[in-house]
Amino acid sequence: MLKAICSRKELSDSSYYSCVSDIITDSRLDPLKDITHHICTTRFQHCVNVSYYSYLVCRKLKLDSRGAARAGLLHDLFYYDRKEYNSSRIKGQPKHSAMHAGLALRNAGEVTELSSRERDMIEKHMWPVTRPLPKYRETVVITVIDKYCAVLELCVPKVTGAASAVGGMVRSMKR
Numbered sequence: 355m356l357k358a359i360c361s362r363k364e365l366s367d368s369s370y371y372s373c374v375s376d377i378i379t380d381s382r383l384d385p386l387k388d389i390t391h392h393i394c395t396t397r398f399q400h401c402v403n404v405s406y407y408s409y410l411v412c413r414k415l416k417l418d419s420r421g422a423a424r425a426g427l428l429h430d431l432f433y434y435d436r437k438e439y440n441s442s443r444i445k446g447q448p449k450h451s452a453m454h455a456g457l458a459l460r461n462a463g464e465v466t467e468l469s470s471r472e473r474d475m476i477e478k479h480m481w482p483v484t485r486p487l488p489k490y491r492e493t494v495v496i497t498v499i500d501k502y503c504a505v506l507e508l509c510v511p512k513v514t515g516a517a518s519a520v521g522g523m524v525r526s527m528k529r
C-alpha cells in the first residue's frame with residue numbers, strides 16, 4: 355500500500371505512479387524507509403508526500419507534473435542523520451539546509467537521468483532558506499509543497515491521535 359499523507363488514494367495504480375514507477379522501487383531509496391524525518395514520519399514517506407502533492411499541483415497548473423513527481427521523490431535522497439550532522443558540524447562546514455539539497459541532487463543523478471528542471475527542483479527545494487532563486491515555476495511549487503508537507507507531518511499524527519483519544523473517551527463514557 356502506498357499512500358500520501360491526508361489522502362486515501364492508493365497510489366500504486368494511479369497515473370501518478372506511472373511517472374515514478376521506474377525509480378520508486380530502486381534499492382537506493384530503501385534506506386529512507388528506516389530514517390525518521392520530521393519527528394513523526396520516515397524520509398521515504400516525506401518524499402512520497404512531496405512527490406504526490408507537487409504532481410497534483412503541477413498537473414492542475416499545467417506544468418511539468420511528471421518532472422515534479424520525480425524530483426519530489428528524490429528531493430531528500432540523503433542518508434545522514436540531520437541532528438547528528440548539526441551537532442558534529444565544525445566551523446566552515448555548510449549547514450544542513452544547504453548541504454542536503456546538493457547531496458540529494460548528486461544521489462538522484464545516480465538513480466536516474468535528470469532534466470535541468472528536475473535538477474533545479476531538487477537543488478533549490480530549500481529556497482528561500484538557501485539563496486539561489488528557483489529558475490522554473492515547478493521549483494516554486496516544490497518549495498511550497500515541501501514546507502506544506504512538513505507542517506502536515508508534524509501536526510496530523512497529533513491531530514488524529516487526539517481525535518482517536520477523544521473518540522475513545524466518548525465511547526467509554528457511553529458504556
Ligand SMILES: [Fe+2]
Binds near residue numbers: 429430454455479480
Ligand atoms: Fe530537504
Ligand SMILES: [Fe+2]
Binds near residue numbers: 400404429430500
Ligand atoms: Fe523535504
